[in-house]
Amino acid sequence: MSSPQFVHAYARPGRPRPWSTISLVLALLAAAPAAPAEPPQLTLGQAQQLAVARSRQLGAQDQAARAALEMAVAAGQPPDPVLTVGVDNLPVSGPDRLSAGSDFMTMRRVGVSQELTRADKLRWRAARLEREADKAHAEKELATAAIQRDTALAWLDVFYTEQMAEVVAGQAATSRQEIEAAEAAYRGGRGSQVDILAARAGLLTLDDRGSDIGRRLRVAQTMLARWTGGQAGVAGAPDIDSVRLDPSSLDRDLAHHPQIAVLNRQEDIAQAEVNLAQANRRPDWSVELAFQQRGSAYSNMVSIGISVPLQWDRKNRQDRELGAKLALVEQAKAEREEKLRDHVAETRSLIVEWQSGKERISRYRREVLPLAGERSQATLAAYRGGKTTLAEVLAARRNEAETRMQALQLELDTARLWAQLNFLVPEGESARPAATNYPQESQ
Numbered sequence: 001m002s003s004p005q006f007v008h009a010y011a012r013p014g015r016p017r018p019w020s021t022i023s024l025v026l027a028l029l030a031a032a033p034a035a036p037a038e039p040p041q042l043t044l045g046q047a048q049q050l051a052v053a054r055s056r057q058l059g060a061q062d063q064a065a066r067a068a069l070e071m072a073v074a075a076g077q078p079p080d081p082v083l084t085v086g087v088d089n090l091p092v093s094g095p096d097r098l099s100a101g102s103d104f105m106t107m108r109r110v111g112v113s114q115e116l117t118r119a120d121k122l123r124w125r126a127a128r129l130e131r132e133a134d135k136a137h138a139e140k141e142l143a144t145a146a147i148q149r150d151t152a153l154a155w156l157d158v159f160y161t162e163q164m165a166e167v168v169a170g171q172a173a174t175s176r177q178e179i180e181a182a183e184a185a186y187r188g189g190r191g192s193q194v195d196i197l198a199a200r201a202g203l204l205t206l207d208d209r210g211s212d213i214g215r216r217l218r219v220a221q222t223m224l225a226r227w228t229g230g231q232a233g234v235a236g237a238p239d240i241d242s243v244r245l246d247p248s249s250l251d252r253d254l255a256h257h258p259q260i261a262v263l264n265r266q267e268d269i270a271q272a273e274v275n276l277a278q279a280n281r282r283p284d285w286s287v288e289l290a291f292q293q294r295g296s297a298y299s300n301m302v303s304i305g306i307s308v309p310l311q312w313d314r315k316n317r318q319d320r321e322l323g324a325k326l327a328l329v330e331q332a333k334a335e336r337e338e339k340l341r342d343h344v345a346e347t348r349s350l351i352v353e354w355q356s357g358k359e360r361i362s363r364y365r366r367e368v369l370p371l372a373g374e375r376s377q378a379t380l381a382a383y384r385g386g387k388t389t390l391a392e393v394l395a396a397r398r399n400e401a402e403t404r405m406q407a408l409q410l411e412l413d414t415a416r417l418w419a420q421l422n423f424l425v426p427e428g429e430s431a432r433p434a435a436t437n438y439p440q441e442s443q
Contacts, residue, residue: 041235042228044155048427051151051227052144061140068133076126084111088292101295111290111303121279128272135265142258144426151227152419157220159234160412164405165217168210171401175203178397182390195390202394206401240411240418241358244425247351254343257424263336270329277322283309350421357414364407372403 042050052058089105096102179199186196225231246253254260286307293300311318379396382388 039231039233041233042155043236044152044234044238047155047224047228047232047234048148048151050229051147054229055143055147057143057147058140061136061143065133065136065140068129068136072126072129072133075129076122078117078122079115081112081114084113084288084290085109104294104298107292107294107301109290109292109303111288113286113288113307115284115286117284118279118282121276121284124272124276124279128269128276131265131268131272135262135269138258138261138265141426142262145258145423147227148427149419149423151224152423153416154220154223154227155234156238156412156415156419158217158224159238160408160415161213161217161220162234164408165210165213167401167404167408168206168213171397172203172206172210174397175199175206175394178390178394179203185390198391198394202398205398238415238418240415243351243354243418243422244427245347245351245421247348250347250351251344254347254424255340257343258426260336260340260343263332263339267329267332267336270325270332274322274325274329277318277325281311281314281318281322283311347421347424350417354414354417354421357410357417361407361411361414364403364410368403369407372400376400 086109087100088107088109089103091097091099091103091106096106100106100108179196182195182199186193221231224234288303288305288307290303290305291300292303376393376396376399379388379393383390383393
């Protein structure tokens, strides 16, 4: 049975009860600031999807296409009729001055006129703007490919720079251990102060290298955040061993590249302007109907008229305009062919560099990196056996770290080449757009 004094001690006003203490601890834990959340980890595909989804440029291209289609509907309609109101033959002198009903020639007139625009001209006006909409769609595909490519480049920079930072950090930790070992050997009379200074100099070099890698990593993360909308980590290793291009059919496939598609649409626009210029070589007539009201003592009248433009100098006006439009078509064709040649040559060069990079990566993984590691281990074993100096061990360590950094830089360069090749065309889209049916060209 509990003592009364013991029970009374827990019941004193100045001592908190056990459950009060627990409640206080829980309240303090709840009030403590939460640890900062880790940024989300994004795969390459997720980062690209996020960049495309939040892009405002793609929405702008959609609005440009919509505006062109709206204007195409308006351009295909006949001109509005024109209402005319006036007074003819109004006297300005004599006894009937400014009188609208006294002189038999004075008439109040109201009429309407309509231009009879030919159907083919209206069709080509609309077709030209429809092709502007097609060009906006092609520019959207080009922008999508650029967004996916630039996002991939930023993602790859973050991925490989993080690995470089890990290599430098691991080497710096090893260097600190080597400094401690050199100091211990110096105190034991088995080493020299030169070894200590060499180890410290190596650590300073690694720290400087780490600062540079840290700067590169922050820049890469900033560029990735520009596309994804916020700070994010990277997850998953990219597969840079294959691209979606077939080198055997490169000329045919690149003819449907978004950049070439934009030039194709520009040629279509120029051809539509040629057809419109051909249609303008035949004038449009206008008809007018007017009602003239005279004074009460005179008869009212109706007038009907037809207006026809006189193309009296067609060879220096309409034919010159047609010649200019034909020259623009040839210009568009020449620019497209020249751009296609440049694009094919540039892509072939990228393929050569990418394949060479893959071969070098394979050689580094198979031979160079294992050899650098074996040399470092052999030098360390010789140092432990008293057959070499600490300076040679440090040199072997630096050589191994530098070799690993070279391998990572090579992988980054090759991965960037892969991104430029793999995202020439937007991922998930066909490289060959469906043909658009247009009205037949006027002869």
